[in-house]
Amino acid sequence: MDTLLFALFAGIAILSAVVMIMQRHPVSSALALVGVMGSLAILYLLLGATFIAAAQLIVYAGAIMVLFLFVIMLLNAGAEPKPLRQSFLARALGFPLGIALIAILGFLIQRTVPPDSVVVRFADAKAGSPQDIGRALFTQYLLPFEVTSVLVLIAILGAVVLARKET
Amino acid sequence: MPPAPPAVPLTAYLIVSAILFSLGAIGFVIRKNVITMFMCIELMLNAINLSFVAFSYKHGTVDGHLFTFFVMVVAAAEAAVGLAIILTVYKNRNTLMADDIDSLKL
Amino acid sequence: MNFYLVTMIKLGLVAFVFLTALAYLQWIERKVIAHVQLRVGPNRVGPHGLLQPLTDTIKLLTKEDLLPGHVNKFFYFIAPILSVSCALVGISVIPFGPKINVFGVETYMQLTDLNIGVLVLLAASGLGVYGVALAGWASNNKYSLLGGLRASAQMISYELPLSLAIAIPLLVYNSLSMREIVEAQNRFQFGFIPAWGIFQFPYAPFLFIAFIIFLIGAFAETNRIPFDLPEAENELVAGFHTEYASMKFAAFFMAEYANMVNICCLATHLFLGGWVPLFPAPYSDFVPVALFVASGAMMIFHGLNPRIKMDGYTLPAFGVVFIGLGLAHMAPVLKDILVPLFWFLAKAGFLLFLYIWVRATLPRFRYDQLMDFAWIQMFPASLACLFAVGFIVAWWGL
Known part of the structure; x- marks a missing residue:
């Protein structure tokens, strides 16, 4: 199978x-x-x-x-x-x-x-399983997780700035 | 034809990953549309994710899964910014072909 | 072998009941809207128009399958298939009741219990966008394209508050498996208040807000009024399915109703306690009996009463069926199956009724209002709710 x-x-x-x-x-x-x-x-x-x-x-x-x-x-x-x-x-x-x-x-x-x-x-x-991932993500990989969240924030800001109408 | 093996060796997953990665690289070279080129990058990222998950299976840990997770997050960020750039480029030059976007100044 | 046999039986049963329910949901919708607008609704085919879904199906099956000349054929064909298959996948992870014992075979009233059940539903609804977007694009028609564009933008935007609203109860129940989610609500606080999500102490107020956000997001995700901009008749003809006829149109129609049913079941499990009854055990068993017997008796009374000019055959017949159903809720073996099923279907059915009620009541949003509503109001509200529940969970312990 x-x-x-x-x-x-x-x-x-x-x-x-x-x-x-x-x-x-x-x-x-x-x-x-x-x-x-x-x-x-x-x-x-x-x-x-x-x-x-x-x-x-x-x-x-x-x-x-x-x-x-x-x-x-x-x-x-x-x-x-x-x-x-x-x-x-x-x-x-x-x-x-x-x-x-x-x-x-x-x-x-x-x-x-x-x-x-x-x-x-x-x-x-x-x-x-989701439990395993969650445990590892919020203990061992907490710093990378926080860093990626900042990265996503920057990406959002970048997309907004790029898409905004020129004044 | 030899009888089917009882299960799939890990190498098979890695080879699928290698093939997908190569196809992504080839596509990046031969396609001219910026959006399609961008999609080829996504294909390469996906191929790498398969390797990560396969190695993770070998070691019995979730480290590879977490790398995959981070790759997904970064890919999402990249897609948002990249597509915004493509939209801006299209607005200014009215083309999506990479070959035509060749002047530094309009 | 036993496992395969049981699974096949369950699969057949669920598929048959689900597809029939989809057809009849449409009859119910027409009837309810008719009564809201003081009309009678379909009443020609069969008693009270009950055979209307059958004739509709025959009509759609035998109608000429037009293929417009200007469409992109491959995507034109694949779009309805994608749409309907993504919608039908969802039902496979939804449990309908607890573990039951039929003729010595113990089984769960559910097709599969995955440890990612909720995520599967989210993925299925996320992939459903492709059907709509591709249909709009492949039709090669400006109204369809606008409908497809609107659908994809709307569904991406509303998926955010929807997913956040789903994450809030998950924090409380600590699981992604649908069955474990219901089990986490299967108790009574202070002896009589059911621990349904929206009643669960101390999260109740936030979960109630999350429930409202979830419902609004669900309306938008399934493209229903007041968020049915992708198929707004008076702006876009029929939006993304303008160019579709016969079975391909029916596929989109079925996908819409299947999505509605799936999302109502999900809401029932996440916020309304699945099959957990409103009253503690001995009393809860009598509610379905009393309801069914009372409505059956009323049907017989109305049908046989010569002064009320109702039809004298079908109503009493239905009344007898209803009384029989009510009494079946007391039978020893059937009781364990029917009572949880009754509570689950009652809640999910109420949510479906809410959908129809809203459709008969509210006008459509304007497009900029729709986007502002998602990003400026619902998104921060769901985020704040998530923070609040997160703090309570961290403070109170699990």
Whole structure:
């Protein structure tokens, strides 16, 4: 069951990511990214991170991406125009280099984390409930938590200043 | 075809994360729309989050979950400011294509 | 195997009852609004128009499925699906009653009890925005686009006070699991006051304010009057679903009602004590019996009385059914199932009635008023409430 769910949602995530970078229209890209985020939430659940999975859906998919979609719709952004002239070199080299990037990263992972050393089973997950997160957040990670709250405050101020009408 | 393994190795999660990260990086390079480029950054952040959660599972602690949590908060702040900047740029230059936003002075 | 079997049975039961309830909610809404406005409402199809939902469904299913030529096809198709599936997911984490024992099988009256139950509901309602926003955009119509834009801005804005209002009772109950939330309210203070959220000592005043904020936020989140700007008929034709017909339109309609039901159930669990009755145990069992028997008797009396010109067949028949239902609340095995279910449904039903009542009473907000209301009044109010409850929790201990 774990294998099946993992294969299904990892597949959806990668497929949506490919669709996202191949689509010319920003709305299609945004929706594909929502697909990636949704399937990542399922993968988090498989890893036992229930709270993070819910936060992923609420914060990322439910708030940040809605903001993106809102801006795209507000600006009525159309599809990217096809480039007038396309470099042959970029076509010929870009695709293999992209594959190479994935291959290098995969190789590094294979080397540093020996395969089959840890096996993921849903029932074996030790931590990740809201209680665990809350306890760690308000004891061990209290300072970073406060700092991020200041960061969010600054971001709010920045957004307000940027969006305000010039007088 | 070999029989299906009883469970998924942790490496599989990390490789999915690596693939998503690379796709985000590639998308950042090949797309020209500022909003789409911004979304590619979000995709890379998401890929990293998957690694954090996977490592957290390995160690049986919630540290990775908390990093993910902080990344989400920072991403939210970044999206708010970034989209406000994009709106301002669009108001001034009437384009979203990164290639056309090339003059320092209007 | 037993677990799967029980789950499948519960799934079938919940799906059937939920979907039927959605159809009948619409009948109830039309009837209630009609009576508020001194009309009769639907009364042609079946006795008292009771078969109206069935005919509506048949009409929507067999209507021609128009596909406007100027739409973005993929998003046009996927928007109603997204909308309705996000709305229907919510019911799976809502408990309807305590642990019951049916033919020796012990089970909870709930599909799943997640330790993030409340968050799942929040996530489902947050994702519901996509359906509306994409429908507005894909229709390629300026009214629809305006509706979609309004919906996404409104839902992001009102999600803030709504989430804060949800966080306030969570501070008190100390859990995110719906069942544990209800269990935390399942006692009686001073022997007779139920520990429902809005009555719970010493948080009662703040939780009451939070309840009001939650209700207002819920109205906005489900795009209902007085916050139905995304589909304001006299400004935007029909807003985001202008270009939709037949089943795709029905999907949006169903999503709206499903969201209403979900959010009313959530409000019942968070603030009104779920299935915890208003009176301590021995007395609370007689309330449903008395209510059902009394209303059944009244129906029989009105139906058979020749001086009141009501129909003489269906009303007495319903009266007999109601008396039977009332007596079923006293039967030994059924009692444990029906009495908590009655209290839960009574509270959730009252909130749904409130929705309809408000729709029949209040006019629509203006858009700038809507935004000012969310950001200038509700947001600081909910924040202050959260602070107050936080201080009390820290002071009083848990």
